[in-house]
Amino acid sequence: MEVILxxxxxxxxxxxxxxxxxxxxxxxxxxxxxxxxxxENGIFKLLGVKSTQGMNWKSYGIAFLLSNLVLGIxxxxxxxxxxxxxxxxxxxxxxxxxxxxxxxxxxxxxxNQQHYSGQAQLTYLSQGFLIVTLQFVTPAMALAVCVAVLRxxxxxxxxxxxxxxxERDLGNYYQDTVRAVLRVMLxxxxxxxxxxxxxxxxxxYSASPTVPVLEQGQSLTEQTIPLGPVSAMVAIKQxxxxxxxWFGPNSSNPQExxxxxxxxIQTIALVLVPMAVVFMAGGMVRRRGFTLLSxxxxxxxxxxxxxxxxxxxxxxxxxxTGLAQQAGNMExxxxxxxxxxxxxxxxxxxxxxxxxxxxxxxxxNPLAGLVTRSGMLINGIWxxxxxxxxxxxxxVWLAVFIAGLMIGxxxxxxxxxxxxxxxxxxxxxLVLPSAVILTFTAITVTFPSLTGNSNPGLHGISxxxxxxxxxxxxxxxxxxxxxxxxxxWNLTCVVVLILGRYLPLVIPLLIAGSLAKKRRVPTTAGTxxxxxxxxxxxxxxxxxxxxxxxxxxxxxxxxxxxALELSQQSAVLAGQ
Amino acid sequence: MSIIQPGFSQNPAESSANLRPALGLxxxxxxxxxxxxxxxxxxxxxxxxxxxxxGSLISHNGKLVGxxxxxxxxxxxxxxxxRPSSADNDPMATGxxxxxxxxxxxxxxxxxxxxxxxxRYQVAATELPxxxxxxxxxxxxxxxxxxxxxxQLQRVAAARGMSxxxxxxxxxxxxxxxxxxxxGQPRVNVxxxxxxxxxxxxLS
Numbered sequence: 164m165e166v167i168l169x170x171x172x173x174x175x176x177x178x179x180x181x182x183x184x185x186x187x188x189x190x191x192x193x194x195x196x197x198x199x200x201x202x203e204n205g206i207f208k209l210l211g212v213k214s215t216q217g218m219n220w221k222s223y224g225i226a227f228l229l230s231n232l233v234l235g236i237x238x239x240x241x242x243x244x245x246x247x248x249x250x251x252x253x254x255x256x257x258x259x260x261x262x263x264x265x266x267x268x269x270x271x272x273x274x275n276q277q278h279y280s281g282q283a284q285l286t287y288l289s290q291g292f293l294i295v296t297l298q299f300v301t302p303a304m305a306l307a308v309c310v311a312v313l314r315x316x317x318x319x320x321x322x323x324x325x326x327x328x329x330e331r332d333l334g335n336y337y338q339d340t341v342r343a344v345l346r347v348m349l350x351x352x353x354x355x356x357x358x359x360x361x362x363x364x365x366x367x368y369s370a371s372p373t374v375p376v377l378e379q380g381q382s383l384t385e386q387t388i389p390l391g392p393v394s395a396m397v398a399i400k401q402x403x404x405x406x407x408x409w410f411g412p413n414s415s416n417p418q419e420x421x422x423x424x425x426x427x428i429q430t431i432a433l434v435l436v437p438m439a440v441v442f443m444a445g446g447m448v449r450r451r452g453f454t455l456l457s458x459x460x461x462x463x464x465x466x467x468x469x470x471x472x473x474x475x476x477x478x479x480x481x482x483x484t485g486l487a488q489q490a491g492n493m494e495x496x497x498x499x500x501x502x503x504x505x506x507x508x509x510x511x512x513x514x515x516x517x518x519x520x521x522x523x524x525x526x527x528n529p530l531a532g533l534v535t536r537s538g539m540l541i542n543g544i545w546x547x548x549x550x551x552x553x554x555x556x557x558x559v560w561l562a563v564f565i566a567g568l569m570i571g572x573x574x575x576x577x578x579x580x581x582x583x584x585x586x587x588x589x590x591x592x593l594v595l596p597s598a599v600i601l602t603f604t605a606i607t608v609t610f611p612s613l614t615g616n617s618n619p620g621l622h623g624i625s626x627x628x629x630x631x632x633x634x635x636x637x638x639x640x641x642x643x644x645x646x647x648x649x650x651x652w653n654l655t656c657v658v659v660l661i662l663g664r665y666l667p668l669v670i671p672l673l674i675a676g677s678l679a680k681k682r683r684v685p686t687t688a689g690t691x692x693x694x695x696x697x698x699x700x701x702x703x704x705x706x707x708x709x710x711x712x713x714x715x716x717x718x719x720x721x722x723x724x725x726a727l728e729l730s731q732q733s734a735v736l737a738g739q
Numbered sequence: 740m741s742i743i744q745p746g747f748s749q750n751p752a753e754s755s756a757n758l759r760p761a762l763g764l765x766x767x768x769x770x771x772x773x774x775x776x777x778x779x780x781x782x783x784x785x786x787x788x789x790x791x792x793x794g795s796l797i798s799h800n801g802k803l804v805g806x807x808x809x810x811x812x813x814x815x816x817x818x819x820x821x822r823p824s825s826a827d828n829d830p831m832a833t834g835x836x837x838x839x840x841x842x843x844x845x846x847x848x849x850x851x852x853x854x855x856x857x858x859r860y861q862v863a864a865t866e867l868p869x870x871x872x873x874x875x876x877x878x879x880x881x882x883x884x885x886x887x888x889x890x891q892l893q894r895v896a897a898a899r900g901m902s903x904x905x906x907x908x909x910x911x912x913x914x915x916x917x918x919x920x921x922x923g924q925p926r927v928n929v930x931x932x933x934x935x936x937x938x939x940x941x942l943s
Binding site: 206361 | 803834867875877918
C-alpha cells in the first residue's frame with residue numbers, strides 16, 4: 164500500500180545518495196569537485212581556512228562548538244530584534260527574551276521545538292532568512308562530526324604514517340560542513356522546494372491577502388490567507404531532520420502540505436538523508452557489511468514501529484465509541500491524508516529526530532503515542548542527520564562491549580580495543596538521557612503550576628515527559644496542547660536541548676579519536692565478527708533493553724497507563 | 740597512499756580556537772542559505788507555478804473568494820458543511836484540538852456533535868462518518884470524505900430545490916480520488932463544491 168510504497172521509494176533514493184556522499188567526504192578527487200570547488204575555495208579564503216589542513220579530534224570538536232556558539236549568538240540577536248529589522252510587512256512584534264533564547268537554541272541544536280506559533284509570531288526575516296539558514300547549517304555540522312567519527316574508525320586520514328599513540332587527522336571541520344551544505348543539502352532542497360510549490364505550498368514575498376468568506380453572517384467573516392517563502396523552508400525542514408514548520412500545526416496545515424503527493428514527497432524527504440548516511444557509513448569505512456548490519460537493524464526496528472503505529476491509528480478513538488462509525492482515529496488528522504500515512508509520518512519523524520508532524524500527536528491513540536516516544540528515546544533508528552548514526556554507533560560499541568564480556572574477550576571494534584577510557588565515556592552517554600529527561604519531568608510534574616497541561620490525568624504526565632524527551636532527542640515534535648511559552652518551560656528546555664545535542668556528538672568524537680590512536684590488533688579466529696546475524700540480534704536486544712530499563716517506569720505512568728484507562732472506559736461504555 | 744598534508748596541526752589552539760572561521764561560516768551561510776537559496780527557490784517557484792505559489796487563491800466574478808487550500812465555515816442549509824474546527828477556520832491561528840483520547844472534554848464534544856448530527860440527518864449515531872465529528876489537525880482542513888458529503892445530500896438538495904440525483908452528480912464531479920492513482924484518500928473540497936453549487940444552481 165501507500166505506506167510500503169513510500170518506504171521503498173525512500174530506500175531506493177537513499178542508496179545512490181549515500182554513494183554520492185561517500186565520494187564527497189572521502190579523500191581524493193570526486194566529480195562534484197568540478198561544480199563546487201571554485202565556490203568552496205572562495206568561501207575558505209574568506210574564512211581564512213586552509214581546507215586541506217586536517218584536525219585531530221580536539222581541534223575538530225572545538226571548531227564545532229565554537230561555530231555553534233557564534234551562530235547561536237547571531238540567531239538570538241536577530242530574533243530579539245526582529246520587529247525593528249527589515250522584511251516585516253505584517254507588523255509582527257519582537258519576542259520575549261526567554262522565548263527568543265529558546266527559539267535560537269532550539270533551531271541551533273537541530274531540534275526546532277517551537278514554543279511560538281510560526282505564522283503569527285515570526286517575521287519573514289526570522290523565518291525565511293535566519294531559520295532557513297540554521298536548518299541547513301545545523302544538520303551539516305552534525306554530518307561533519309559523523310564523518311569525522313567514521314574516519315576515526317579506520318585510524319584517521321593519516322593512519323598509514325602515524326605511529327601508535329600519535330594524533331590522528333579526522334578531516335577539516337570547515338571543509339566538511341561547507342561541503343555538506345553546498346554539495347548535499349542545497350541541491351536536494353532546491354528540487355524539493357520547487358516540487359512542493361507545484362503542489363500548492365506558497366512561495367511569495369507578498370503580504371497576506373484578506374478575503375471575505377462565502378457565507379456571511381457567522382462569527383468569522385473574513386480570512387487572511389498567509390503567504391511567504393514557505394516552500395523554501397518546508398523543503399529544508401524535512402530534508403535536514405529539522406521539523407520546524409512555517410505554520411503552527413506544521414505539515415497537517417493544508418498550505419504547508421496541500422496534497423497526498425506533497426505528503427509523499429515530504430515523507431521521503433524526511434528519512435532520505437538519514438537513510439543515505441547508513442549507505443555512506445559503509446562506504447567511508449570500506450565495509451559493505453557495516454551498511455548491511457546497520458540497515459537490517461534499523462530497518463527491522465523501523466518497520467516494526469511503523470506497523471504498530473499504523474495498526475494503532477486504524478483503531479477507533481476511544482472517545483468516539485458509540486457516537487460515530489467504527490473507523491480509524493481521525494481526531495487531529497486531515498481527510499486528504501487519512502490515518503495510515505499519518506501514522507507512518509509520526510513514526511519516521513520521531514525516529515529521525517525530525518519532529519515535523521502531519522497529524523496532532525496529542526490526539527494519537529496510546530499505542531502510537533508509545534511508538535513515537537520509543538523512537539525518540541532510542542534516537543538511533545535512522546536518527547537525525549549525523550547525530551542519529553553517531554548514536555547508533557554508540558549502541559554498536561555497547562553491544563561489542565557486552566558481547567565481549569559474554570564470550571570473555573577484550574572487546575574490539577575494527578581491530579582496536581575498547582578499554583576503560585572508552586567504556587567510561589560510553590557509560591556517561593548511557594545514563595545521560597534518563598538522568599536529564601526524568602529529572603526535569605519529575606520536577607515539573609511536582610509543581611502543577613509549572614506544567615500548563617491541556618489534558619488531565621496520566622496524559623498530563625505524558626505531555627511533560629514528551630516535551631523533555633523531544634527536547635533531549637533534539638526532535639522538536641510536541642504535544643501541542645502544552646502551554647509551553649513560559650520562562651520555566653523555555654529555560655529548562657534550553658538546558659535539556661544543549662545537553663541533548665552537544666554531549667552525544669562530542670563524546671563519541673572523543674571516543675573515536677581515542678580509538679584511532681591505538682595499535683591495530685590483527686583479526687584472528689577469536690575476534691568477534693560484527694557483520695553477521697548473531698551480532699545484529701545482539702544489537703537489537705541491547706538497543707531495546709537499554710531503553711526498556713531506563714524508561715519503563717515513566718512509560719507505565721504515561722501511555723501504558725492511559726491505554727489501560729481507556730480500555731476500561733470503553734468496556735464501561737460498551738456495557739451501557 | 741597518504742592524504743595527510745604537511746600542515747596537519749597537532750595543536751588545537753593553532754587551528755581552531757579562532758573566531759574568524761566561525762564567524763565567517765555563520766555569515767557566509769546566512770547569505771547563501773537565507774539569502775540566495777530562499778530568493779532563488781521562491782522566484783523560480785513563483786515563475787513556474789504562479790497560481791500555487793501565491794496561495795491557490797480562487798476568484799469568482801473577478802473578486803477573491805478564498806483559497807482552495809483553506810476551509811471556510813459553513814452553517815446554512817443550502818451549503819455543504821466542513822469538518823469541526825478547533826481554530827474557528829482562521830488560517831492565521833491554525834491548530835488542532837490537542838485533546839487526548841482519554842480526555843473527558845473530547846468525549847463531551849464528540850457526544851454533542853453526534854447528538855446534533857443524528858437529530859439533523861435522522862440516522863443512527865453509528866452511521867455518522869468519523870471526519871464530521873473529529874476536528875482536523877490544522878483546523879482548516881478543506882476536505883470531507885465522500886461519505887460525509889453523501890450524508891448532507893438530501894438536506895442541501897431540499898434547500899436548493901434540486902433533485903438529489905442531480906446534486907449527487909455534482910458531488911461526484913467534485914470527488915477527488917487517489918492522486919496519481921497511488922497517494923491519498925478520496926475526498927471532496929467543500930469550498931469548491933459550494934462555489935460550484937452557487938454558480939450552477941444559484942438560490943433564487
